[in-house]
Amino acid sequence: MALPATIYRVAIDLADLDRGCYARLETTAARHPSETAERLVTRLLAYALCHHEELGFTKGICAGDEPDLWSREADGRVREWIEVGLPDAERLRKASRHAGRVVLVASGSGLRRWLEQHQAKLASVSNLTILALDADFIGRLAASLERAVNWSLTVTEGTLYLTRGTETLEAPLHLIQGER
Incomplete structure (x- = not known):
């Protein structure tokens, strides 16, 4: 018998000064049994960092031919x-041929090596944006992830300020390629 997905109730008060986006995001997110807490946290941050009304979660890991989010x-x-995460570069190139805009929110311990291997190959993809998040920041969020996520996220001058409870974490948002 397959294990069921774990459902998370998510509320994010978003103040993205860099994009002029202010919203109260309320959604549910399903975490597949094979998905790490770090990957789920990165998906939630990508949802907030790229937020607009039409953006939604896909089946994700369950559907290999779909992205994590799309409109x-x-x-x-x-x-x-x-x-x-750190997908195959060819997957991003293929997506760029079928979508108006492709965004990668990259994070993980192998980010530096991934960039060394793939950044030059992806530089010619004009509709690709690559944002990088610090793996330690993601790890700290994942370490205390609860089923009811309640964050306040401020983005200003390329820096994230995430408050959960009484704790505020700070991390840079690196724009590697494209436009935010």
């Missing part, structure tokens, strides 16, 4: 394709 046109075409 679609009325006719079904993919407007925005958002991946998290």
Whole structure:
């Protein structure tokens, strides 16, 4: 018998001064049994960092041909394709041919090596944005992840300020390629 997904109730008070986006985000997110807490935290941050009204979660890990988040046109075409982690560069190139915009929110202990191997190959992809998050920041959030996520996230001048309870964490948001 397969293990069920774990459901998280998420509330994020977003103040993204860099994009002029202010919203109260309330959603649920399913964590597949094979998904790490770090990956889930990165998906939630990607949802906030790229937020707009049409953005939504996909089946994610369960559907290998879908991104982690996306928005679609009325006719079904993919407007925005958002991946998290350190995917294969060819997956991003393929997505860039089928979506108006592709965003990678990269994080993980192998980020530096991934960039060394793939950044030059991806530099010519004009509709690709790569944002990088510090793995230690993600790890600290994942270490105390609860089923009810209640964050206040402020983004200003390329820095994230995330408050949960009485603790505020700070981390840089690195723009590696493209436009935020």
